[in-house]
Amino acid sequence: MRVIVCIKQIGFIYHPIAIDSTNGNVDPEKMVYILNPYDEVAMEEAMRIKERFVGSEIIVITAGLPRTEEALRYAFAFGADKMIRIDCQNLDPWATSSVLAETIKGLNYDIILCGKRAIDTNDNQVGTFVAELLDITQVSGIVRLDVVPESKKAIVERYLGKGDREAIECDLPALFTVEKSMNDPRYPKLPDRLRAEKQEIEIVETTSFSTHFDVKLNLSESASLTPPRPRPKKVFTPDSHLSANERRRLIMLGGIADKKGDVLQGAPEDIAKKIVSILIEEKFI
Amino acid sequence: MLPISGKIFLLLLIGFILYLFSLRTRFLIRLLSLGKAEDRFDHWGERLRYTLGQILAGRCTLRNVCKWDYAGIGHLILFYGFSLFLISYVFHIAEGFYKKLSPAIFGTLFNNFFYLALDMAGLVIIIVIIWAAIRRYIIKPERLESTLDAGIILMVIFSLMLLNYGIEGFRLLTETKPFAEWLFVGIVFSRFFARLGAGENSSIYFWIFWWLHIAVVFGFSIYVLYSKHLHIFASPFNLFFRPMGSKGSLQPIEDFEKGDNLGVSRIVELSWKSLLDLYACTECGRCTASCPASMSGKPLKPKEIIHNLKTHLLCSGKDMLFSKDQGVKEKGWGQQSMVGQIVTEGELWACTTCRACIDVCPVEIEHVERIVGLRRYLVMREARFPSEYKKIFKNLEIFGDPFGAGSLMREEWPSGLETKKAYQDNHIDVLLWVGCTGALYDEKTKSVAVATAKVLNKAGVRFGILGKKELCCGDPARRMGNEYLFQKLATRNIEMMRKLGIKKLVTFCPHCLNVFRNEYPQFGADFEIVHITEMMRTLLENGKLQIKAKTASLFTYHDPCYLGRYNQIHQQPRDILEFVVSSTVREMALSRDRALCCGAGGGNFWSGRTIGRRIEGLRIDQAIETGSEVVVTACPFCEIMFESAVREKGLEHSLKITDVVQIIDQTT
C-alpha cells in the first residue's frame, strides 16, 4: 500500500484576544506553530495501514515555508518513509491544493489521507480540491478505514449525525479526509524523532509548476480579521444572550463580571416542567 | 585440641567451605559486572566515615517506619551480640587446631570478661530471637513476610546460641577447673546436663556439640550467600557506594543516540551499583510500609520490585554470564525487557517519587532511580505510558507548560500588582520563579503567587518575574521518564537565565526548587535558589517583616515531599508558623522525614486515574485526626490535592487548606 499524507503546520492561537490592534493582524506572540491535529490523526491512520500491510510506504507532504519542516519531521517520526516540502509562501486553499496536486501527480499512490480541516483557517477545502484536481474518488470525514488491497477497494465509515454512520465502498486510488475522533495518534518514540531530525527532506520548487494561481477560489488575502462578534442567539429565557463559547471566553479573560446562566429554583415539579418544556421547544423530544 | 585426624578433617572442611564460599562470591560479583559502569569511587574518606558511622552506631537499622516501630532496636542488639560471637567463632576454630581461649592466652581478666559477655550475649540474643519470632509469626506486622528464609535464619541463630551453651555446659563438666569465672548461664546448663546423667560421657557430648556447632557455623556461612542474609556482606558495600550527590536528583542521560542508554529495559542495563542494591536488601518491608501507593491499595510495593529483580538476576544470571563469556548474544530471560514479566506497568506508574522508601531503607536502596529508569525506557523507547501523559508532553514541547495555556498567560496572575519583568528591567535582587502551577492552574494557586509577590513587596525585596519567558522547569517530564524533553527544557531555561544575568532565585514551588537546586547543576547551571520559606524565615527573624497580628486558627503542617525529604527543609516553615500563629501547630502522625505524600508527584497529578483509595484522602484523614481547622503546607500541588480530597469528603466548611505564604501575607 502506498499512502500519501498531506499535512499542514498551523498557527495555534492560545490567547483569547489574538488580534494586534495596531495592524489588524494576528499577534505572533499569541500563537504557536504545531502540526494540525487532524493531520496527526491522518498520519496515525497511515501508520495503521503500514503496520497491517507489510511493505507499505508512506510519503508525507506539506506546502509551505522552511519553518513548516518542524511539523513535517514530527509527522515523519510516526514512521513514514519519505518527506517532501513544496517550497512556497502560505497560500490560500486553492493555490495550496494546486501545488499539492501537481506534486502528487508525479507519485505512485493508492490512498491519500488528509485531515478534514486545518484548525487555523478552518476552510475544509484543500482535501476536496486536491481530489478534484487529481480527479479521484473522495470521501470526507471518515472515522474508519478498512483497505482491501487485493480488490483495490476500501470500505470507510463516516458520521451521519445522531450517532448514525454510513458505510461506503470506494475504488482505489482515493482521497480521504479524516475526522478527529477516528483514532488516537501515537506519541513518536524518541529514536524515531532523532532520526527524523537528520532525515533529508525533498524540496520541490513551484517555479516549474503550471498552477492555477490566477483563479481565486478564496479571498483569504483580502479578508479583514476581527474578534468574534457576539451574535444575538435565540434564547429560551429572556435574560441570557451569549452563547456558551462567549461565556467561556469571558470567563477565561477574567476580571469581567461573571455572567451567570439562567438558574431555576423552586419546587422540583416546576423545575421539571420548565426543563421538559425547553426540551420540547428545542425539539429534543 | 583435636587429634591429628580431626585436625586434618577440620582443615579439609575449612578448605571446602572456603571453596564453596569463594565460588558463590565470585558468581555474585561477576553478576555485578553485567551491569553498566558507574563511578562511585569518589570521596573515599567521606564514604568510609559514613558507612562506619551507620553500621557501628546502628543508624541504619534504627530507621523506623513510624514512632512505635522498635524492630531496629532488636536488630541492633542482635548485631552487637552476634559480632561478639563471630569473634568467639575464631577462637572456636582455633581450639580445633591449637587450644581453646583460656587465661593463658590473653590474661585472666580478658578471659573472664569475654566469656561473661558471651554468656550474657547469648541470653540476650535468645530473648531477642524469641521476640523476633513472636513478632514475625504471631503479631505479624504487615511489612514482614514469613518466608522460609526468615524462619531458617531465626532457627539457626537460636540453635547456635543453644549449641554454644551446650558446649559451655559440657566443657564445664569435663574440666576440673572452670575455664572462666562468671559463666552464669553456662553453669546452669552444666548442672542441667549433669542432672540428665550426661556427666559421665561429657567429653563425648562436648565434642558432639563442638562439631555440630562448627557444622552449623560453616553451613550458615554458605547459606548466607544464598539467602537474604547476604545483606550482612552486601550492605556495608552498598552504604559505601551510596550516591554522594544531592538527594533530590535523578541522573541525566549523556548520549541519547545510543538506544540502550534510553532508560532501563533489561536487567543488564542497570548499573552495577543498582545490582548491588539487590543483594543488600534485607526484605524488611519498611519501604512498602512507607509507600503511599502501597498504603492506598495500588499495585506498587517497592519491596516486591526489589525482590523480583533480585530473583530475576540470580535466576537468569548464569545464562547471561555464559553468553557474555562466549561473546554470544543473550537469549532467554536476559534478552527480554523486564517490563511486563518482572515489573508491571501498573507498578511503575503508581510511584509518586516521594522517596519515603529510600529514606527508610536501612541499606539505602535506590528504588526511585530504578522506577524512573524503567519509565524512561517505556516513554522514550516504546512510547507506552498512560494516555493522559501524551497531552502533557506535547503541551510542554509546544507551549512550555504542561497545561497548554501558553507563555503569555503567565502574565495574567499579577494583574493589579506591580511586578517587574526581568527581561525588561534587570535591576532586581532576586528572581521570583513562579512555576507553571502557580501561574496557570487555577484561582487557588494563583492566589499563592499573589500572596508571595505581596509578601516580597512588604519585605522590601526587589524582585522580578520572567513572565512569558518562563518555561516549565521540566520536573514533570523528568519524573515521568521523558528525559529528552526534560533536558531540552533545562538547557533552554539555563541559557535564558544566563542571558539575562540571573543568579539568585526564589520560588514557592518545591518541585521547581528541587530541579533548580539539585538537577540543573548537572547541565552546568550555577544559580542560587531558595524556597520562599527559607527566605521568609530569615526576613522574619531579622525583623524585615513585621507581624501585625497573629492568626488564631488551629493549624497542622504538612511536609511536602520535595521540600522536606528531598531538600531537608522541615524546620523553616515551622519556625515561620511559630512567628505568625498564636496556637501551637500540630503535627500529624507522620511528619518531617516520615511525612505521607499527597500523591501528586511522579506524574500522578497529571494522570488522574486512581486505583484503590486516594493518597491525598489518606493524608487528609491524618490531618483530621489532629483536630485542626486548617492544613497549611508549602507546595501548590499539595494544596490542589488536598482541596480535592476535602471537596470529595464534603468537608469544605470545616477544613481549609492554605499555604505558608498566604498566612504570612494575612498577618503582616
Place this chain on the structure above:
Amino acid sequence: MTSKEIWIFAEYRDHEVASVTLAMLSEACKLAKQINGKTCVCLMGDKVREYLPLLQEHGVEKVYLLERDIFERYSLSVYVIALQKLIVKYDPLIMMFGATSYGSELAPRIAARLKLLCITEMKRIWASGENLVIAKSCYDDKIYQNFDFRPERTVVVTVSPGDMDGEKGDRAGELEIVNETIHMEIDRTRTRTLKSIRGDPKRINLEEADLIVAGGKGIGKERTIIEDLANILGASIGGTRPLVDDGTIQFERQIGITGRSVSPKLLITCGISGAREFTAGIEKARLIIAINTDAKAPILKFAHLGAIGDLHKIIPLIIARVRNHKENTKRGQHQ
C-alpha cells in the same frame, strides 16, 4: 450575470428536514429581503415531495426539484454532476450547503469544478450595497475573517450546523416548483454506499453523541437514575472521574481534561459540581442544562440553564413528563 436567487441544498433524513437546512433558510430569507432576491432550495432524491410543505413554511419561494431514482442514495460524484449542471444553467447568486458530512464535500468539489468562490463554515452573511459581506470563524472561534466583495459569479458557502438560529422566515405565498430532469451521461459512481449503521446511543463514542446525560458525584450510588433519563431521551451516558474510579461508568465515558471532549446538541449534567477538569471537556456543547443542589457550584456559571434542586426528585419527574409527552404525541399522531 448572476440572478438574485439564493439556493440552499436541502438535506433530510428519516422523513425530517435537517435542522441546519432550516437554519440556513432563515438566514437566506433575511438576506433575500436585503437584496430583493428569492429564497430557493435544491431538493434532490426520490419521492421527496413530502418535505415541500415544511420548506414552504420556512420561507422557500422556489424549489428546484430533482426527483430520480439515481438520486435516492447520496453519492458524491452523482450529486456533483447534477448540481453542477443546475448551477451552470440557472446561475444563482449563492449556493448554500450545511457543513454536514455531505455538504462539506459537495461544496468545495463543485466550487473546484466550476472554479467558483468558496467560503466554508460561515457565521453571518449580509448585503452591503452591491457587495456581499461574509464573516467566517477561524482559529477555533477566536478570530473572524470578514470578506467584503462584489460577487461576479455564484458564491458557494457552507454553514456549520448550530451556528445559525433557524428563526422561521415568513411563509411565501406561492411555491414555485421547477422540475429538472438531469441527463446523466456516464455512471461515474466510484463510491457505493453500502449501508447506514444505526448508532446505539448506549454504544456510540461520546464525541459522536448528539445527546448526553452526564453524572457526577451527586448521583450517589444510583447509577440507574441517569440511565433511565438517558434511555427516555435516547441519549448517551457520560460522567466525571469519580464515577470512573468507582466503576459506575467506563473510562471511555469520562468527560473532561483527561477524558473526552464532547460537542453534543444537548448535555444534561446531574450532580456535577463543574470543576475545571470537567468543564474543559464540554465547552462545545450547544445546550447545557445543569442540575445541582449547590447554588454556588461552578457548573452553574457554565450552563445555559441551571436547576438548583435534588436531582433524585427532579429527574424522575422529568422522566415522567417526557414519557407523558411521548404518549400524547403518539396518540395525537394516530388521531
